[in-house]
Amino acid sequence: MSEIIASIGFLQQGPFSIPRWEAVFSNIDVLWAGALVTLLVASLGLAMALALGTVIGVMSASHWKLPRALARAYVEFYQNTPLLIQVFMLFNAIPLVFPGLFIPVIVIGIFGVGMYHGAYIAEVVRAGIQSIGRGQLEAALSQGFTYVTAMRYIIIPQAMRIVLPPLTNQAVNLIKNTSVIAIIAGGDLMYAGDSFAGRYGHYGPTYVIVGLGYFLMCFPLAVLTRRLEERTRAA
Amino acid sequence: MIKLVGVNKHFGLHHVLKDINLEVPMGQKLVVIGPSGSGKSTLIRCINMLERPSSGHVIVDAVDLMAHRAPVAKVRQSVAMVFQSFNLYPHKTVLENVTLAPIVVCGVSKEEATTSALKYLERVGLREKADQYPAQLSGGQQQRVAIARALNMHPKVMLFDEPTSALDPEMIQEVLDVIIDLAQSGITMIVVTHEMGFAQEAADRVIFLDEGSIIEDGTPQHFFTNPQHDRTKLFLSKILR
Numbered sequence: 110m111s112e113i114i115a116s117i118g119f120l121q122q123g124p125f126s127i128p129r130w131e132a133v134f135s136n137i138d139v140l141w142a143g144a145l146v147t148l149l150v151a152s153l154g155l156a157m158a159l160a161l162g163t164v165i166g167v168m169s170a171s172h173w174k175l176p177r178a179l180a181r182a183y184v185e186f187y188q189n190t191p192l193l194i195q196v197f198m199l200f201n202a203i204p205l206v207f208p209g210l211f212i213p214v215i216v217i218g219i220f221g222v223g224m225y226h227g228a229y230i231a232e233v234v235r236a237g238i239q240s241i242g243r244g245q246l247e248a249a250l251s252q253g254f255t256y257v258t259a260m261r262y263i264i265i266p267q268a269m270r271i272v273l274p275p276l277t278n279q280a281v282n283l284i285k286n287t288s289v290i291a292i293i294a295g296g297d298l299m300y301a302g303d304s305f306a307g308r309y310g311h312y313g314p315t316y317v318i319v320g321l322g323y324f325l326m327c328f329p330l331a332v333l334t335r336r337l338e339e340r341t342r343a344a
Numbered sequence: 345m346i347k348l349v350g351v352n353k354h355f356g357l358h359h360v361l362k363d364i365n366l367e368v369p370m371g372q373k374l375v376v377i378g379p380s381g382s383g384k385s386t387l388i389r390c391i392n393m394l395e396r397p398s399s400g401h402v403i404v405d406a407v408d409l410m411a412h413r414a415p416v417a418k419v420r421q422s423v424a425m426v427f428q429s430f431n432l433y434p435h436k437t438v439l440e441n442v443t444l445a446p447i448v449v450c451g452v453s454k455e456e457a458t459t460s461a462l463k464y465l466e467r468v469g470l471r472e473k474a475d476q477y478p479a480q481l482s483g484g485q486q487q488r489v490a491i492a493r494a495l496n497m498h499p500k501v502m503l504f505d506e507p508t509s510a511l512d513p514e515m516i517q518e519v520l521d522v523i524i525d526l527a528q529s530g531i532t533m534i535v536v537t538h539e540m541g542f543a544q545e546a547a548d549r550v551i552f553l554d555e556g557s558i559i560e561d562g563t564p565q566h567f568f569t570n571p572q573h574d575r576t577k578l579f580l581s582k583i584l585r
């Protein structure tokens with residue numbers, strides 16, 4: 110066994126050598142801590158993205174001109190600029206506008222991914238609402254529902270079933286995108302990996318493990334997405 | 345009860361309703377007949393403002409729905425509509441379909457809404473389907489549920505837009521029977537239909553719409569035996585053949 114290992118060159122020297130793996134595993138706590146921050150940012154960011162996305166999606170599917178225009182502007186802005194720059198702006202611009210206001214980096218991360226994915230979720234929600242036949246809204250209105258109560262009781266519950274698979278897909282993207290807060294020293298899994306790897310040069314094993322960490326967080330959601338898609342198709 | 349005064353409707357350049365004047369007294373059973381595209385659906389949809397006329401007045405229960413800030417949603421509670429394509433709420437059970445609006449819109453208690461819903465489901469012969477979903481029902485059954493849903497609002501007026509046109513032939517009669525039964529009650533009914541037998545049996549007035557104008561208005565007997573216009577005669581000769 111040890112002879113076989115000894116004969117494998119890349120385990121003896123270079124970026125993936127055994128001593129590097131050992132060094133990473135003996136410091137795995139650092140990565141654990143980062144993973145917890147990533148989970149925290151992802152779950153709160155997702156909650157924010159869902160809330161924002163639902164409100165903005167309903168606004169952009171509505172027949173009211175002003176809310177629709179505002180929703181469109183929001184979506185276009187957030188979808189057509191890089192998340193990296195948005196997070197960087199939040200980090201640097203808020204102290205300029207509100208001097209002395211201290212915002213923890215984690216909160217900036219939550220707002221960053223929350224607002225960015227809120228725009229994508231808004232589009233998913235809008236498409237879902239628009240896929241519900243016009244007859245449903247007309248039936249509700251003809252019974253005396255207002256536009257808002259018709260949305261609440263008739264349209265949105267039906268749209269939600271349709272948008273569930275694309276929503277979980279958004280959750281996967283959101284988890285991966287939390288890694289951008291590494292550039293503002295976010296303390297997340299990516300940042301933990303970066304700084305640890307940078308300190309000792311153990312890039313190879315560190316990024317393999319960090320990547321695996323993201324995979325373990327995302328893969329269950331990806332499986333869920335596929336299940337939901339199958340269920341939607343069967344219905 | 346219902347009064348349309350000088351109602352016009354344009355879709356873009358298309359003049360679909362042309363100066364419609366129509367008064368429907370309380371309790372009347374009015375049947376609207378006319379060729380495809382003559383504006384029947386548009387006319388009936390103007391009565392509950394699903395379509396907003398380009399000009400004119402739509403007065404329902406003494407409220408002018410064309411007035412600024414008219415209480416349209418409030419008036420719609422007492423003007424029920426039955427659609428050609430049923431439009432049941434697919435995510436709700438039959439019972440929920442029938443009780444939802446009374447509870448949410450009218451603020452009726454759940455118990456009360458359920459009691460009356462079961463009564464109306466009984467009346468349309470579908471009480472035992474209360475816990476099923478619309479997709480589990482046949483077209484004829486869905487339309488009867490839609491009628492029960494409309495009735496559970498305790499409406500003063502019922503609007504039917506070709507309620508049997510989307511049905512397989514063997515299901516048409518079960519739905520017509522329910523509507524004929526309703527016509528025995530005091531409720532005001534406006535029915536767009538191609539079912540001439542129904543018009544003869546249940547209507548006390550028939551209007552004929554052609555290219556957006558009412559060109560015939562009278563009793564069913566008058567309409568079927570003594571129509572005034574050549575276009576009506578042509579239409580009848582085609583449809584009664």
Ligand SMILES: Nc1ncnc2c1ncn2[C@@H]1O[C@H](COP(=O)(O)OP(=O)(O)OP(=O)(O)O)[C@@H](O)[C@H]1O
Pocket residue numbers: 355358360378379380381382383384385386387
């Ligand atoms: N939303 C709309 N936009 C544009 N044109 C419309 C719209 N709704 C109806 N029309 C047009 O108005 C005319 C009248 O339509 P309407 O549906 O009232 O006719 P109808 O008498 O109900 O016909 P049918 O027997 O086929 O149901 C048709 O030429 C139709 O194409």
Ligand SMILES: [Mg+2]
Pocket residue numbers: 384385386506
């Ligand atoms: Mg029609």
